[in-house]
Structure formats: C-alpha cells, structure tokens
Amino acid sequence: MSIAAGVDFGTLSVRVSLFDSGRGRLGSGSAEYPLHRRKDDPDHATQSHADHMRALVEAMQAALAGARVKGEQVEAIALDTTGSSVVPVGENLEPLSDYYLWCDHRSWREALLITETAHRMGVEAIDWCGGAYSSEWGFSKLLHWLRHNPDKRSRFVTALEHCDMVAATLCGITDPDELPRSICAMGHKWMWNPKWGGLPSQEFLSAVDPVLDGVRARITGRYATSDKLAGHLSPVWAAKLGLRAGIPIPVGAFDAHWDAIGANCRVGDVVNVVGTSTCIIAASPETRLIRGVCGVVPGSVHPAMTGVEAGLSATGDIFDAIARRAATNAGALSAEVESYTAGQTGLLRLTWDNGDRTVLVNPELGGATFGWNLTSTAADELFAAIEGTAFHTRIILERMEQGGTPIRRIINGGGIPRRNNVLNRVYANVLNKPVLVPESDVTSLGSAIFAFLAAGAFRTVEEAQDALCPKFRTIEPDASQAAVSNEVFEIYSKLYFSLGQASSEPAAMGGVLPRLRSIAARVRGAGA
Secondary structure, eight states, X not given: OOEEEEEEEOSSEEEEXXXXXXXXXXXXXXEEOOOEEETTEEEEEEEOHHHHHHXXXXXXXXXXXXXXXXXXXXXXXXXXXXXXXEEEEOGGGXXXXXEEOTTOOTTHHHHHHHHHXXXXXXXXXXXXXXXXXXXXXXXXXXXXXXXXXXXXXXXXOEEEEHHHHHXXXXXXXXOGGGOEXXXXXXXXHSOOBXXXXXXXXXXXXXXXXXXXXXXXXXXXXXXXXXXXXXXEOOXXXXXXXXXOTTOEEEOOEEHHHHHHHHTTOOTTEEEXXXXXXXXXXXXXXXXXXXXXXXXXXXXXXXXXXXXXEEEESOSHHHHHHHHHHTTSOHHHHHHHTTTOOTTTXXXXXXXXXXXBOSSSOBTTOOOEEEOOOTTOOHHHHHHHHHHHHHHXXXXXXXXXXXXXXXXXXXXXXXXXXXXXXXXXXXXXXXXXSOEEEESSOOTTHHHHHHHHHHHTSOSSHHHHHHHHOOOEEXXXXXXXXXXXXXXXXXHHHHHHHHHHOTTSOOOOXXXXXXXXXXXXXXXXXXXX
C-alpha cells in the first residue's frame, strides 16, 4: 500500500487530502486565504502567493494530524489550482504582483483586442479556444498587467499559472528555462498547441500590442502533461510541510480538470464541476474544434486524450448573492425551494451575473430576470437561478455534442451537488437525462490519483479510478417536469442568443412574459 497527498487550491482555501492506495481517503486539512476585491472595481480579484504557501503549510499539518500519518510515509504530492490565475515574476521567480485570480475580469478590453487581432490575422489558435479570447485567460491578464505596471516592466522575467508556480516553488526551481509548464493550463488559457509549435507567434502578439514584444520567448520552460514530473520536493519545503525531501511532484493542472478525474470521468462522460462557478469537463479520444467552447486541448484532463472545457462564470456565487440580498444564506434559501417544480415561479433567469464564459464568451453581459410580479420572493429567484444555470448548461452540452463530443452520462461534481439535491433534480429535468452524483467528496482525489501515478502505485489513470473513486447516486428526470422545463428552455434559448449577441436581431419579446405567466399558471393549477 502507498500513501499520497492530493492538494486542491480553490478560490478561497486550499485542501490537502491524504489517501491510501488501498483504503482511500485517510484524512484532510484545509486553510483559508483572503481574496482581495475592490468596491470601486467589481472586476478586480487578486490573491497573494505568500498567502497561498502559508495556507498550504497549515493545511498539510492539519491533514497529517487528522489522518494520523507521519510525513515520511507520504510518497508523492500533486496539486491542482484555479485558473487562469496568473502571477508575473522577476528574478528567481519572485512575484512582482499578486495573482490575477481566475475571476479577475479587468482585462476584458485586452481580451477583445486579442480576439479582434487574431481574427484579422487569421490566427488558427483563436478557433481552438471557441472563437473568442477571454478576460479570464493568461495573455489578456498579462497584457493588462504590462500596460498598468510600466514601472515594473524592466524587472519582468516571465508569468506563471498558479499550478506551475506552486510546483516550481515546492521543487526549488528558480530558472525560467527549467519551469514545469502544465499543458492543461497553457493549452486552455494561453493558446498553446503542438499543432502550431506551441504558443502563438511573436508576430501576432506584437500586433496585439508592442508591449508584448519578446514575451513569447519569456514564456519558456518544459511543457508537459500530468503524467510527467515537475520535479521533486526540495529540502526547504519538505521541512516546512513536514514531508520527506525528494518525493516526486507531477506537473499540475486545473482543479476542475482533476475533479473530473476524481469523479470517475470516462469517455462519453461530461462532468459539471459546480461550485462558485461551473466548469464543464469531458475527455475525448478525438480532437475536433467546437465553436464557442473555451478549449479543446490534447493532453489535458487525461494525458492520453483530448480535454474539452466549457463552463459558467458564476453559479454558487449567484446563489450566494441572491441570498445575501435577502439577508439570509444560500442553504436556508435552498430549503425553501425543496418542493418547487419546473416553471412554477413564472420567472426566467439569465445567469450572466459574472458574464458569459461559454458559448458567447462575453464578460460584459449581466444577469437578467424576466417575469417578476408583486408576490415574487427571493426563494423564487433562487429557483429560477438554479433553472437558469441548468438551461445554460444545456446550451453548452448541445454545442459540445454538435462538435462531436460524445455525451452518454452526466456527472454533477463539485461541492454544491453533494449538498443541494434541488439543483440535481432541476438539472436532470432540464437535461432530460439521469444525473449521477458521487456519493462522497472528490475534492483533491484527482490530485491524489496523479500523485499515486508519480509514485508508481498505479499503472494508469483508469486503474487508480477503479480503486479510489466513489460510487454514484442517480437522480432520474421526472417526465412531466422535463416537459415543462423543455418549454421554458425554448424561451431561454431564444433570449440567450438574441440578447447575448450585439449582432443579433432584436428578440421577439412580445410573447415572452405572457408565455412564462401561462406556463406558471398551468403548473400551479396542476399542483392544486
């Protein structure tokens, strides 16, 4: 038997879980770090590298104590992070600023410029990230930082994704040429693909803005999938973490991608990792473009397949915001909607509160709710928001299927589905397919699987999944509610594309509100 540590850096905290290759999870520890927001700029979201590493030490100590495991027993450690969370660094990889967190949207102008320039120059890379570059991604954030920090440009050496920065730190790597670069991170967020020799050309980057001159050569290092090693734990960090120096550390990845592995994602599965936002993850044996889908990257998710990523820019954040405005919390408000049925509220919620990640890829959209009346409540809005995120998910899954991604099973992973069965029931009805939910927590299990591979405890990802992944509970769709959901989805789909695209013809709005009211009256009458 072997013991490995899986590390998951989330938006607000890091969790370390210790697993035994035969017995599964032994124990976990977590520690929080602050997210820096600004009231005068809702797009601002940053975090400190020092805070991350301090929290990692605290979480590791708590995990070792909780699992009653000695540090020298741990044979490997692997880590995943949010992304694209970008830190610019100087000499010896010292941070020059805080991370631009994944949910930092300050670079939306830069993203538009990258998109426009790529289409004008016929750069193939833009097609592989859905036809539009995002303010949530690496080059737009780096360009924003370079434009707004002219006093630091002379000290700039390179920029790193969070997963690569943590791996380099733990391995004691300070030479940019020796940096581990995650193909998962760089492929989905930095337009990297072996098809055109890695990163897009310097000619293109300079055409976007001359401030990017020379940047391509600075994003150097060893690009690799997660079945390769980033390095080995340095003596300095081994002492801080209480582990044995020299244990292997595989190349890292994004949290949602490894959460999908931990949720037992196989070919034909789509995993909705539902948390503060939603990442929709699949692994396909084929590599095909999918219009409007954020990323199609060979070697991500599963090193031997093509990873497909899409998602919603906010999910749990929307639920929390609705509850906060009602002076309550999402858990309490969710309890009020346990008996709600499809369409009964008469509300239709476009959940663009933090923009649109997929399919429109537009961070400047805002949330909208149709159908309010004088008796509408916060609970009604929450249920409509849950329906809205399910409708948006259906838009994305239909686009993925049109692009050739096989979808046979829907798995709802992440934290929210394990504690909110209303969401699972709504998703089953909206998608009109059974929804599978892991019976136990899979956070950091994907990391542990890759740590076990690095330690040689398992030969393949699938072998590790068979040994470690939990069973599913299944939520079946209700035929009558699925039919109502389909009616509302027709309205949602029309509004989604007509209101979400500036080039669209104005929506035929005249019939929307009466139709929502009619559906709600019929549903409430049937339940009387």
